[in-house]
Amino acid sequence: MDLKDWAIKVGIRTVRTFIQAFLGILTASGTGMVEMDVLTNALVAGAVAAVTALQNGLEEWTPTNKG
Secondary structure, three states: OOHHHHHHHHHHHHHHHHHHHOOOOOOHOOOOOOOOOOOHHHHHHHHHHHHHHHHHHHHHOOOOOOO
């Protein structure tokens, strides 16, 4: 897998996770389960997405030096 394919796969998963986390927290805020403003919601979703990017990046990475 080349670097471009790797970046696309990791990027798509990261964006998808950000959207899911953002909407989940937004829904919980709307029902009164959690009190959080939109900026804090975005920051939490961003942190979750960053961890996901790291995890998916490491899982998808295949070293080129097999020696």
